[in-house]
Amino acid sequence: MAKKVDFDTPALSEYLQIPVLQEGAMAHSSPFVAKPAHQEPLNFPGELVEDWHDQAIAKMEDLSKTSRSFSLFLDICVHCGSCTDKCHYFIGTADPKNMPVARQELLRSVYRRYFTFAGKYFPNLVGAKDLTRETLDEWHSYFHQCSECRRCSVFCPYGIDTAEITMAARDILDAVGYGQKYDNEILTKVLKIGNNLGLPGPALAATLEDCEEDLEEETGLPVRMPLNEKGADVLLITPSADFFAEPHIDGLMGYAKVFHQAGISWTMSDYASEGANFGMFIGNYPTMKKVAERIRTAALELGVKRVIVGECGHAWRVAYSFWNTLAGTGHGAAADDKYAQMLQKQLDPRYPAPQHIIEFTYDLLQRNALKIDKSANDHRTVTFHDSCNVARGTGMGGIERGQFILPREVIKAVVNNYVEMDSSTMFEETFCCGGGGGLLTDDLMELRVKGALPRMNALKKVFDDEGVDTLAAICAICKSQFTKVLPFYDMPMHMITSVHQLVGDALVFENND
Amino acid sequence: MLTGLFAILFYAATAILVVGVANRIAAYWRTPAPLKIPTMPAPRTQGGMVYRMGREVVLFESLFRSNKWIWIFGWMFHMALFLVLLRHGRYFQESPWFLTEVVQPFGKYGGFAMIAGLAGLWGRRFLVERIRYISTPSDHLMLILLLGIGISGMMMTMVAHTDIVALKHFMIGLMVFDWKPLPADPVLIAHLSLVIILMVIFPISKLMHAPGIFFSPTRNQIDDSREKRHIAPWAAEMEK
Ligand code: SF4
Ligand code: SF4
DSSP states (O other): OOOOSSSOOOOOOSSOOOOOOOTTTTTTOOOOBOOHHHHGGGTSOSSOOTTHHHHHHHHHHHHHHHOHHHHHHHHHOOOOOTTTTOOHHHHHHOOGGGSHHHHHHHHHHHHHHHHOHHHHHOHHHHTOOOOOHHHHHHHHHHTTSOOOOOHHHHHOTTOOOHHHHHHHHHHHHHHTTOOBHHHHHHHHHHHHHSSTTOOOHHHHHHHHHHHHHHHHHHHSSOOOOOBSOTTOSEEEEOOGGGGTSTTHHHHHHHHHHHHHHHTOOEEBOSTTOOOOOTTTTTTOHHHHHHHHHHHHHHHHHHTOSEEEEOSOHHHHHIIIIIHHHHHOOSSOOOTTOHHHHHHHHHSOTTSOSSEEHHHHHHHHHHTTOSOBOGGGGTTOOEEEOOOHHHHHHOOBTTBTTHHHHHHHHHHHHHOSOBOOOOGGGSGGGOOOOSOTTTOOSGGGHHHHHHHTHHHHHHHHHHHHHSOOOEEEESOHHHHHHHHHHGGGGTSOGGGEEEHHHHHHHHBOOGGGO | OHHHHHHHHHHHHHHHHHHHHHHHHHHHHHSOOOSOOOOSSOOSSHHHHHHHHHIIIIIOHHHHHHOHHHHHHHHHHHHHHHHHHHHGGGGSOSSOOHHHHHHHHHHHHHHHHHHHHHHHHHHHHHHOHHHHHHOOHHHHHHHHHHHHHHHHHHIIIIISOOOHHHHHHHHHHHHTTOOOOOOOOHHHHHHHHHHHHHHHHGGGSGGGHHHHGGGOHHHHOOSOTTTSOOOOHHHHHTTO
């Protein structure tokens, strides 16, 4: 990828700098608007409706009845400013509207005007504003400058989560026919074909066969990549980027090697060949549910006992936190909950549902069920990037902080040289890669590069000082985003690696040791 | 005349405060959080959640982690306010109970801490560019109101003492609907007027953060989404 020349890559520095405000610095950044062909299949109006004003207000009314966080978060912010310097997009762009509270304010000002006493009678006093056509444009711009990473919610004294506000705003925009092209086009594909790529079943089968050949060549063993195999124990749900993109695909082959070594029967499904669920990004419950239900359907049809999720950040958030709610894919449904009981009766209660591939591999490592040669990774010095959705939206291993512990334990079990980045940019305070939340599109390249600044800053330090040459991650979006933005910050794009590639490389296969 | 006016104002303000806050709380109570959204890592048990909420409410843990200046001023103001409020218990009880007695000396100086905290918070609204940017006129007015209450209160404690025995009779009289005269002290009148304004705007302002935090799903939910199905009534309808 050639560097773009129409914006400057921010400069890295010894310590993270909080920028001086530059009003309007990113006012020009707005993603492509969805076409009718991407809106209508999701039951959204094809284009901006005539009565957008009334429809938008009606949608807000609806949200205030269906989701507590909507009116609660809009009501209780005290403008304390605690969140103002916590967003990577603010740090990277200096645009004050990218401060989390200012982003919320874009929606809050309208909510106040139409739904609160103070805003109805004293609008200027409380910063309430009428909903105008310009407001919609501003929403389309700035609510697509938030990756729904939830970093701000960690630092808010009331836990106000700007991601929730962004999701609500995108839901309103969709409801009036003013959606975002990238997200809605992808959702249209997954609902029609089964994955975000629009890769049909036969093409997927062919890809997997190619992978099997590569694996056989590498290991000398018939490591399988099964598709649609009824009666398998495990259904693997992974982001479709794993089927074609670098470095994702090496991670996919890593999973296959682990399954092979563990001797567990598993399968993928072409009907549910997508772990990603962009329904979350657009904040639309019915859409998110529809996408999640494809996995439930596939699990029922294939008769699997376990569902395991591959390396993908927001997919894991949806799976871990929402699948049980959306599609009964989990445990502990009420006895009279027929819908959820259907699948729950089938799933093996001894395993968490769903389970992360990291949890699965970690268990095997704990039981010494995998033969590992760490020195196979000795040419690398590895650091790990906590992906925002995994860090602040999920857990692992059934223990508090498991989402930080398990991936590190897996990495440390397969590599000798491991380095941690600055802890104020890690764990629950991790910085987003800059491309999450449905923003991983070329029309938002400037935002993506600038939003990556805080992570790049911390990475550059260990790159220079500790000789880190491998950046491991467990998120498909992080992997794609880093591949694109690393060169802007003078680091090699290939340093980004799937954790399961590291695992796969260190696995010892019986007949070749 | 003055007594009657303030008696009526106090009744009205109390009614607005109680009904208004109850209304908002009822709305938060009724509205489901359709998805599990605790900010992770989150406690895995009910007890753990109560502990987390307790740390937020008592220590302002998230704020502490975020910004030490806002934390110092904010925490100082709130804790001092708490002491001062406890101290005010003596105007509502014939013979003050133990706790009210104990806090008397602390509450007295707590007023200074309260004013200092408020001044610090207000200063930041001018001095820190980011906070200046997000401040609305109502944010300034709210601080002025609280400062007014604090300063008028401190004046009565430290400079010009008011007739607190008469005030106590007035307050207790209000509670049993047997009005006793209110001392016509201008500082006291100012203090009480500002308090009445605060009571009235409470339910329609950001002051709702006080009860609101307990309803915040990112802080009051438990990390058990895989073990227990969580579903909103309206969402369950979609499965029928
Ligand atoms: S959720 Fe993340 S991207 Fe959005 S405002 Fe908060 S910190 Fe910024
Ligand atoms: S930290 Fe919370 S209360 Fe403070 S300004 Fe940000 S959103 Fe509002």
